[in-house]
Every structure is written in C-alpha cells, then in structure tokens.
Amino acid sequence: MPRKGRPKVAVWKFTSCDGCQLSMLDCEDELLAIADAVEIANFREATSAVVEGPYDLSLVEGSVTTLSDARRIQEVRAQSRLLVTIGACATAGGIQALRNFANIEEFRQAVYARPEHISTLSTSTPIQDHVPVDFELRGCPINKDQLLEVLSAFLDGRSSNVPTESVCAECKRRGNVCVMVARGAPCLGPVTQAGCGALCPAYHRGCYGCFGPQESPNTASLIRRLEALGMDGPARLRVFRTFNASNPVFRAASEAPAGGNP
Amino acid sequence: MGAPEEGPARHYLLARADFQSLFDALAREGYTTLGPTVRDAAIVYAEIRNVEDLPIGWTDRQGPGTYRIERRKDDALFGYNVGPHSWKGYLYPSRERLWAAHRSPSGFTVEPPEAAPPRYAFLGVRACELQAIAIQDRVFDGPYADPAYRARRASSLRIAVQCGQAGPTCFCASMGTGPRVGPDHDLALTELLGPGSHRFLVQVGSPRGAAIADRLPLRPATEEDLRARDALVDQATSSMGRSLRTDDVHDLLLGNPGLHRWEEVARRCLACTNCTLACPTCFCSTTEEVPDLSGDRVERWRRWDSCFTLAFTQLGKGSVRRSPTSRYRQWLTHKLASWQDQFGSSGCVGCGRCITWCPVGIDLTEEVAALREESSAKTAVSGGER
Structure with a gap:
C-alpha cells in the first residue's frame, strides 16, 4: 500500500553532546529520502524553522539533569504520539550519570568559576524514568543505519528490526579476530548489545559497552575472565561505568565483588 | 591425468622455489585464491596472490579462550593450526542478499540475485575443514537445497594441506575427521621441510585439480616422500591436544537433559554466540527485510544467526529457550547428537575453534566428559538403590 501524507517528526535535545543528532545529519545519502518521507517539524540542531505540535514521532536525545529538563520532557511526551529515545544518555543517563555516584556539590564547586549560576539536579536519569518510552535506540552515539531502520519501521507501521544479541555476533559476521582471545584485551563485547557493527574491535580495541547490556548478559562470568586477564576492581568499575553507568546490569557489574557474583 | 590413485605414480613434487607457480596457475585458470595470511594478530583466511602473502615462518599457540601467533624456527608456509576463520565465510557468507523487489504501478517486480558465482580456490584446507565442507554440502543439498551455496561450492577448488602438527584444542583424530586428508579434494599438498630441503608432495584428487597440476613444474615423487608424509600425519595424530569419546554421545546427550552440569556450564556461558559463528559447520541463519524509506523497494537479506540468541526461538509469546542452560544444551545436543539423526553424521569435526x-x-x-561422569554416577546410585 502506498503511504498517505508525511508524518510530523520532531527531534529534541536534553542533556547530551548532540552526537546522536549529528548521526542523523550524517545520513547524507538518505537525508533527501528522509525529507521526502517525513516532515521534519522541529529539529533545532538542523533548522530554526519550527512547526507546532502535536507530532507523530519524537526522537529524544539526552538525559534529565535539571528541573527544566524534567518539566520539558512531560511537554514533549504530551505532544508526541510515539516517543523514541536515541542514545545512551536518553536510554541510560549517559556519561553524566557518573554524578549519580558522587557529590554534585563538590563537582559544582570544583568545576565552575561561578557555581551559584549552576542549577542542576543531583542525578542524571534516563527519559524512561520520567515518561513512557515507546522504543529505545542505544549507543554512544547511535548507529545511523539503526536510526534509518527505526524511521522505516515507523513509516511502515511495523516493529523495528534492532537485534538485542551481543557485539560478538557482529564481530564474527564481520570477520574480526576476537581481541580478547587473540590479544588478551579486556572487551565488554560478550555482554554488550550489538548495533555498532563491532566498531572498536575492528580497530583492535576492546568494546566499551556503549550500547548497554545485551539481552542475556552474563557479567559474572565475563568479570572472572577480565580478572584473569589482569583487570583489577577499580579498572572494572571504570569500564562498566562509562556510557551506561545507571543501567542496572552494568551498575551491578561495576559494584560486584571479585569473582563477579553480586 | 585421470582418477586419483595411491602410490608414487600419482604423486608429484613441487619445489618450494616453484611454489609461486601454483598462485600463477590458479590465476590463469580464473580462480580468486583464498588462503592463510597473518592479519590482526592471527592467521586468517583472505584473498592472497603471492607466496609471500602466506604465513611464512609463523605458527600459533592455542588453548581454551586463548590464541597467539608466534615465530617458528623454520620457514614453513603452512606450519600453523586452524585459526579464527573457516571456509564457511566464503561458501556461506555471513550476510547475503537473497533478492530485492520494486514496487511498480502494476504490482511489484523481483530482482534475482547476482548471476555468476565467484570462482574461489581455497588454499590450505585442512582435513577437518574438508569434512566440515562435506557436512555443509549435506545441509545445503537435498529437499531444501540452497542454490547460491551450491553454485559457489560447484565453482570452487579445494587445495588441501596435510597437518604436520596438531594444536592443544584439536581433536579431529577422535572424531574420525583427520588429521589425514581424505580422498575428496582437488589437490592435496604435504609440506616436507628438512635440513637443506623444502618441497611439497602434490596429490591430484580431481580433474580440475589435474588441470592446475598440469601447469606446475612437477617431478615424480618417490616412496620415500610418501613415507615422509605418513610420518608427518602420525606426528599430527600423536600431538592431538584433546579427544572426544563419540560411541555413546548420541544417547548420553539426548537422554540426559536434566543433569546438573547443564546448569553449571550455563553459569560460565556468555551466550555471546562466538562458538556457533566460529564453528565451520553451524549453519543457522535468519532472514530480514530491509525496505528503503520510500517504501518502494525492499531487499531480503540472510545473515548468520545463532541458537544462543533469544530471537532464535522468538515466537508470539516470547522466546522458547529463555535460559542460557537451555541454549547451551540445544547447541551441544544438536551438534553431537541430533545432527546424526538429521544429516547422518556428527556436526562436529574436532577443529577446536569453539574451544579456542x-x-x-x-x-x-x-x-561431554563431565556430563558422562554425572550420568554414570546417577545410574550407579539408582542401580544401587534398587
């Protein structure tokens, strides 16, 4: 069935680096097709032209770190038929969720020349902690092909095909040589969800887990292997607390005692 | 040259200094040569054009979960054990477009897949790998034959190489799949490397192999060369790092789904899919439709899947094999037991990739040994209680 009309799509930024929005703009070959298929009604990173809501689809980047964020996400949700979060910040609080493990007042005093101008919450929380989310697209940043798949699925009214298997599956399909087996490199690939195309291992680096946990992550077993490869507790805490620190699985893995079992 | 026979009359020698002639002959016959080369800290399979592309003087050290390449004391061309890749990646690519369809005013039209299959020469196929290819031949033939696999397989050439050593994770001898190269190949090479002498025993296994051999500067082999080959194969057999008892494994695995060991191994299993995708015989795939944004064109792709993913058994109400226990049990039981019922042989060739x-x-x-031990202990106990 040919499609009717062009749905209105909005792209929103909360606390984030804009990298996921840039992934969307990085769809250079497909941008014209996107503009043909949907009406970009609100996308400040790309255009100052704004069409009023309601919107058929909202793509939300960033986490909630201020009272203003917390109020605004309610407004976005109220105007959106479907809401999809894009990236590790929106999905799991992002790098800035490291504040959840520290004293925000100390940060404020240490970092800013005029701390009294800074108004912030003591936590960075994912969008789903505040409003219902229809779909989460993971990654730091997101993968543009997955974004196109989500848009395509939205246009066709079908569920999107975003595998939740491990990064290892992508590594093997790509023909990468396992960096953990062949180099002894610590790698979170076995417990991390696919989607990046096994980017870091393709460049001989262990996976940093930026897509968050895979569908059935066995972090305890991986931790025992990481320990055997020489990773100590503080190093493990850091590796599980980079992009998805507030994800319950990675948080538990960062805090688990030696041997991996919480 | 005619049908292959045993005995020196059908065996030839190729000097190391003339080895490049094999690459040249393959190129002249229109083959894309794929073979071992050092890349990314491993000996992988890739397109190679020259003898210098081979892993000259390299070998590997393997164990469960570990693999390192290291220098040999000699300049052997094939002095390594099987690595991370298998020929599966070429005969049955990890991602393959099956077809595409266009919407048209009157309905839709289907674009067929590309017509001409590649013409691959696989250089350095080990005995276990020949058997793995034979297993996949059975999987992709029969009532559900895969035309693209069949076409690639029919146009490809298998140049086997005898193993002169075995690795710590090798167990082909106990699977009956090696280390001696079987008769089903196009050419078989044995690297004979001694003080002041470096040559290759060449056996011709098929007319297409003979067409290549005809282009090589060969001289007749002697009984002594055949004895040297046999000694190498014996050496590989005696250095085999592992073994698997196969006589009871079918009933052992299918008859004991409730053993504690299944739970125990699942505590270690990462459900990461590595074993299945490294395995040269695992063949499971999923298909996915990839529409473009206009909705007027769609491609159907097939990609490797694994019984270790939840999506593999996704039905309306969710995944059937939710626990890693059930997924590991499914894999091992299929590989070693129900594969026999399905395809007439074990699905395992003892290459050891899933271990490394x-x-x-x-x-x-x-x-398997632990499952057997637990099963016999259980039988002994219940026998004693009776």
Whole structure:
C-alpha cells in the first residue's frame, strides 16, 4: 500500500553532546529520502524553522539533569504520539550519570568559576524514568543505519528490526579476530548489545559497552575472565561505568565483588 | 591425468622455489585464491596472490579462550593450526542478499540475485575443514537445497594441506575427521621441510585439480616422500591436544537433559554466540527485510544467526529457550547428537575453534566428559538403590 501524507517528526535535545543528532545529519545519502518521507517539524540542531505540535514521532536525545529538563520532557511526551529515545544518555543517563555516584556539590564547586549560576539536579536519569518510552535506540552515539531502520519501521507501521544479541555476533559476521582471545584485551563485547557493527574491535580495541547490556548478559562470568586477564576492581568499575553507568546490569557489574557474583 | 590413485605414480613434487607457480596457475585458470595470511594478530583466511602473502615462518599457540601467533624456527608456509576463520565465510557468507523487489504501478517486480558465482580456490584446507565442507554440502543439498551455496561450492577448488602438527584444542583424530586428508579434494599438498630441503608432495584428487597440476613444474615423487608424509600425519595424530569419546554421545546427550552440569556450564556461558559463528559447520541463519524509506523497494537479506540468541526461538509469546542452560544444551545436543539423526553424521569435526574462540574457554570435550561422569554416577546410585 502506498503511504498517505508525511508524518510530523520532531527531534529534541536534553542533556547530551548532540552526537546522536549529528548521526542523523550524517545520513547524507538518505537525508533527501528522509525529507521526502517525513516532515521534519522541529529539529533545532538542523533548522530554526519550527512547526507546532502535536507530532507523530519524537526522537529524544539526552538525559534529565535539571528541573527544566524534567518539566520539558512531560511537554514533549504530551505532544508526541510515539516517543523514541536515541542514545545512551536518553536510554541510560549517559556519561553524566557518573554524578549519580558522587557529590554534585563538590563537582559544582570544583568545576565552575561561578557555581551559584549552576542549577542542576543531583542525578542524571534516563527519559524512561520520567515518561513512557515507546522504543529505545542505544549507543554512544547511535548507529545511523539503526536510526534509518527505526524511521522505516515507523513509516511502515511495523516493529523495528534492532537485534538485542551481543557485539560478538557482529564481530564474527564481520570477520574480526576476537581481541580478547587473540590479544588478551579486556572487551565488554560478550555482554554488550550489538548495533555498532563491532566498531572498536575492528580497530583492535576492546568494546566499551556503549550500547548497554545485551539481552542475556552474563557479567559474572565475563568479570572472572577480565580478572584473569589482569583487570583489577577499580579498572572494572571504570569500564562498566562509562556510557551506561545507571543501567542496572552494568551498575551491578561495576559494584560486584571479585569473582563477579553480586 | 585421470582418477586419483595411491602410490608414487600419482604423486608429484613441487619445489618450494616453484611454489609461486601454483598462485600463477590458479590465476590463469580464473580462480580468486583464498588462503592463510597473518592479519590482526592471527592467521586468517583472505584473498592472497603471492607466496609471500602466506604465513611464512609463523605458527600459533592455542588453548581454551586463548590464541597467539608466534615465530617458528623454520620457514614453513603452512606450519600453523586452524585459526579464527573457516571456509564457511566464503561458501556461506555471513550476510547475503537473497533478492530485492520494486514496487511498480502494476504490482511489484523481483530482482534475482547476482548471476555468476565467484570462482574461489581455497588454499590450505585442512582435513577437518574438508569434512566440515562435506557436512555443509549435506545441509545445503537435498529437499531444501540452497542454490547460491551450491553454485559457489560447484565453482570452487579445494587445495588441501596435510597437518604436520596438531594444536592443544584439536581433536579431529577422535572424531574420525583427520588429521589425514581424505580422498575428496582437488589437490592435496604435504609440506616436507628438512635440513637443506623444502618441497611439497602434490596429490591430484580431481580433474580440475589435474588441470592446475598440469601447469606446475612437477617431478615424480618417490616412496620415500610418501613415507615422509605418513610420518608427518602420525606426528599430527600423536600431538592431538584433546579427544572426544563419540560411541555413546548420541544417547548420553539426548537422554540426559536434566543433569546438573547443564546448569553449571550455563553459569560460565556468555551466550555471546562466538562458538556457533566460529564453528565451520553451524549453519543457522535468519532472514530480514530491509525496505528503503520510500517504501518502494525492499531487499531480503540472510545473515548468520545463532541458537544462543533469544530471537532464535522468538515466537508470539516470547522466546522458547529463555535460559542460557537451555541454549547451551540445544547447541551441544544438536551438534553431537541430533545432527546424526538429521544429516547422518556428527556436526562436529574436532577443529577446536569453539574451544579456542570461546572468550571464557568453555571446552565441549570437557563438558561431554563431565556430563558422562554425572550420568554414570546417577545410574550407579539408582542401580544401587534398587
């Protein structure tokens, strides 16, 4: 069935680096097709032209770190038929969720020349902690092909095909040589969800887990292997607390005692 | 040259200094040569054009969950054990477009897949790998034959190489799949390397292999060369790192789904899919439709899947094999037991890739032994109670 009309799509930024929005703009070959298929009604990173809501689809980047964020996400949700979060910040609080493990007042005093101008919450929380989310697209940043798949699925009214298997599956399909087996490199690939195309291992680096946990992550077993490869507790805490620190699985893995079992 | 025979009359020698002539002959016959080369800290399979592309003087050290390449004391061309890749990646690519369809005013039109299959020459196929290809031949033939696999397979050439050594994770001898190269090949090479002498025994296994051999500067082999080959194969057999008892494994695995060991191995299993995708015989795939944004064109792709993913058994109400226990049990039981019922042979050729490339080093030979031990202990106890 040919499609009717062009749905209105909005792209929103909360606390984030804009990298996921840039992934969307990085769809250079497909941008014209996107503009043909949907009406970009609100996308400040790309255009100052704004069409009023309601919107058929909202793509939300960033986490909630201020009272203003917390109020605004309610407004976005109220105007959106479907809401999809894009990236590790929106999905799991992002790098800035490291504040959840520290004293925000100390940060404020240490970092800013005029701390009294800074108004912030003591936590960075994912969008789903505040409003219902229809779909989460993971990654730091997101993968543009997955974004196109989500848009395509939205246009066709079908569920999107975003595998939740491990990064290892992508590594093997790509023909990468396992960096953990062949180099002894610590790698979170076995417990991390696919989607990046096994980017870091393709460049001989262990996976940093930026897509968050895979569908059935066995972090305890991986931790025992990481320990055997020489990773100590503080190093493990850091590796599980980079992009998805507030994800319950990675948080538990960062805090688990030696041997991996919480 | 005619049908292959045993005995020196059908065996030839190729000097190391003339080895480049094999690459040249393959190129002249229109083959794309794929073979071992050092890349990314491993000996992988890739397109190669010259003898210098081979892993000259390299070998590997393997164990459960660990693999390192290191220098040999000699300049052997094939002095390594099987690595992370298998020929599966070429005969049955990890991602393959099956077809595409266009919407048209009157309906839709289907674009067929590309017509001409590649013409591959696989250089350095080990005995276990020949058997793995034979297993996949059976999987992709029959009532559900895969035309693209059949076409690639029919146009490809298998140049086997005898193993002169075995690795710590090798167990082909106990699977009956090696280390001696079987008769089903196009050419078989044995690297004979001694003080002041470096040559290759060449056996011709098919007319297409003969067409290549005709282009090589060969001289007749002697009984002594055949004895040297046999000694090498014996050496590989005696250095085999592992073994798997196969006589009871069918009933052992199918008859004991409730053993504690299944739970125990699942505590170590990462459900990461590495074993299945490194395995040269695992063939499971999924298909996915990839529409473009206009909705007017769609491609159907097939990609490798694994019984270790939840999506593999996704039905309306969710995944059937939710627990990693059930997924590991499914894999091992299919590989070693129900594969026999389905395809007439074990699905395992004893190459050891699933042991080496498991990030946490789970060893199926050890798991089978532990399952057997637990099963016999259980039988002994229940026998005693009666």
